[in-house]
Amino acid sequence: MVSRVIPVDPFDLVIFGGTGDLARRKILPGLYRRFWAGQVPDGFRIIGAARTDQDSDVWRDFVREAITEFVTEAKREPETIDAFLAQLHYIPVDARGDSGWPELAEMMRGDVTQAFYFSVGPGLFGDLAERLQRFNISCEDCRIVVEKPFGRDLSSAKALNATLAEHFDEQQIYRIDHYLGKETVQNLMAVRFANVLFEPLWNAQYIDHVQITVAEEVGVGGRGGYYDKSGAMRDMVQNHLMQLLCLTAMEPPSRFGPDAVRDEKLKVIRALDPLGQGDIVRGQYTAASGEPSYLEDVENPDSRTESFIALKVHVANWRWNGTPFYLRTGKRMKARNSEIVVTFKEPPHSIFDADAGSRANVLSIRLQPDEGMDLRVTIKEPGPGGMRLVDVPLDMSFADALGPEAADVPDAYERLIMDVIRGNQTLFMRGDEVEAAWAWTDPIIAAWTERGDRPLPYAPGSSGPEDALILMHKDGRRWREIA
Known part of the structure; x- marks a missing residue:
């Protein structure tokens, strides 16, 4: 059987909440498995962003431990893990302040697909969206990923949608339901x-x-x-x-x-x-x-x-x-x-x-x-x-x-x-x-x-x-x- 996989362009993926439990258990091990399967293109980068004050090497150790814990042994090839980790970077960012945002803006590349994963509570969605725009990090073609809960009732869902719509078009917003x-x-x-x-x-x-x-x-x-x-x-x-x-x-x-x-x-x-x-x-x-x-x-x-x-x-x-x-x-x-x-x-x-x-x-x-x-x-x-x-x-x-x-x-x-x-x-x-x-x-x-x-x-x-x-x-x- 010949596998037909839709190719992926080079990308920068920023994971806000990159030190959190969802990133550790699901997002980062999942990205590694796609890399191991050969479905991640050359020239990709994954950037962790969180309030924890640490450098990229410390975050790479965190990701290595996540791979060890949540990826099967058959896919944990040392050279593949090292190649994956080499494409990882980390920037301390204050979601409700201004620190870290200029550094993130400087790191982003304008000639690749840009995606931002909001692996944080919904209370921070508006703060992140506003700063991505204010610091000229977001672009017309970039995408944001938001996790549930999408509100707790109709009024809060409408408010959340309105907040995101102030900064991104609907075709840029990916509300993820893993089911x-x-x-x-x-x-x-x-x-x-x-x-x-x-x-x-x-x-x-x-x-x-x-x-x-x-x-x-x-x-x-x-x-x-x-x-x-x-x-x-x-x-x-x-x-x-x-x-x-x-x-x-x-x-x-x-x-x-x-x-x-x-x-x-x-x-x-x-x-x-x-x-x-x-x-x-x-x-x-x-x-x-x-x-x-x-x-x-x-x-x-x-x-x-x-x-x-x-x-x-x-x-x-x-x-x-x-x-x-x-x-x-x-x-x-x-x-x-x-x-x-x-x-x-x-x-x-x-x-x-x-x-x-x-x-x-x-x-x-x-x-x-x-x-x-x-x-x-x-x-x-x-x-x-x-x-x-x-x-x-x-x-x-x-x-x-x-x-x-x-x-x-x-x-x-x-x-x-x-x-x-x-x-x-x-x-x-x-x-x-x-x-x-x-x-x-x-x-x-x-x-x-x-x-x-x-x-x-x-x-x-x-x-x-x-x-x-x-x-x-x-x-x-x-x-x-x-x-």
């Missing part, structure tokens, strides 16, 4: 739009329901202060799960391009029906096996913030009328598992007797921990004794179909950062998408806040509160087991 960089999320679009087998069936006439699950084994841990002001709805549903819902439900775009794809995602968000109280289940994990409860983790004994949420959502358009989308996400659950499960309707008439059984086809798209897809189809169970039906998976394996190299898929951050350098915004959120998602989310949060609803307790290692099971049972359906 969109996952291989199987993109394969969902390929399966839908590159195969005549699926798209004619991708509607309410043939699909019974869709489940989207993002389950985590860990609790809120050291993020308790942040999480208790956010909760599962703001932290996960408004962005990650919303994006997965959009890609599953959207109409075919005219082409695989940034605005064409994002236009269709926006239509899905705007078509979402408001949620009633009976469509929502919220929960908090309790203590177990020596592990603290949610209330202990966040040090707030009266907290009404949810660590789990399940929703029944309807997309009010012709394609999906009558087909519900069930979303759930939570902390301290049975297993770490993220997947999209599309359950098709059973045949309208079975020619087999009742003993043979009747089953629905199920397409599952696994995002983590093991990315992949399988389609469950019904066949005859081998052997004599009559017609007995059994479900078997048609499992797609990258390694079996495309060779062992294809199984070693890039991390989501690797793909998305390289898309920034290429200038491809297809897998990034647009400002109006963010605002539309908050416009749908805000009334839901406001309603349970006004009622004073308390989340339901659930045991760690479970699938969430019992009422989440009832949410589907009352419709004659069941959640797919978390495993």
Whole structure:
């Protein structure tokens, strides 16, 4: 198989927050892996910028340690690491002051692609954007990358978008959601739009329901202060799960391009029906096996913030009328598992007797921990004794179909950062998408806040509160087991 990789021009990438945890765990190891794979061009430079007063050699040691910790041994070739580190530089910069900015301006090259990764809290986005412009560092073709949260409600999201728009055009702003960089999320679009087998069936006439699950084994841990002001709805549903819902439900775009794809995602968000109280289940994990409860983790004994949420959502358009989308996400659950499960309707008439059984086809798209897809189809169970039906998976394996190299898929951050350098915004959120998602989310949060609803307790290692099971049972359906 010949790999077709879109070439990348030489670039300067500045990472604000270059000494932070995200840079250490994801951004810098991801860039090294792309360098190891030969997908980073000659003439690239990575510039760390943070308030820590240190020189480039100290930062290179920091990056070397990050590579050692987060890159597999097979890719940790000493000469490759040294070549990568030789292209790294560091400048102490005060995000809210003037120190370091003239030095950064002097270092930037005008004849290469320029990108600025805001790996900092949203409170610094405006400060960084303003100084990039004031010190003549930014240019018409440069790009900025901003991490979530994109606000905590509609008004703050609008304010954040307005602040960025004062200094950069929308086509320069890359709002990163790492879920969109996952291989199987993109394969969902390929399966839908590159195969005549699926798209004619991708509607309410043939699909019974869709489940989207993002389950985590860990609790809120050291993020308790942040999480208790956010909760599962703001932290996960408004962005990650919303994006997965959009890609599953959207109409075919005219082409695989940034605005064409994002236009269709926006239509899905705007078509979402408001949620009633009976469509929502919220929960908090309790203590177990020596592990603290949610209330202990966040040090707030009266907290009404949810660590789990399940929703029944309807997309009010012709394609999906009558087909519900069930979303759930939570902390301290049975297993770490993220997947999209599309359950098709059973045949309208079975020619087999009742003993043979009747089953629905199920397409599952696994995002983590093991990315992949399988389609469950019904066949005859081998052997004599009559017609007995059994479900078997048609499992797609990258390694079996495309060779062992294809199984070693890039991390989501690797793909998305390289898309920034290429200038491809297809897998990034647009400002109006963010605002539309908050416009749908805000009334839901406001309603349970006004009622004073308390989340339901659930045991760690479970699938969430019992009422989440009832949410589907009352419709004659069941959640797919978390495993």
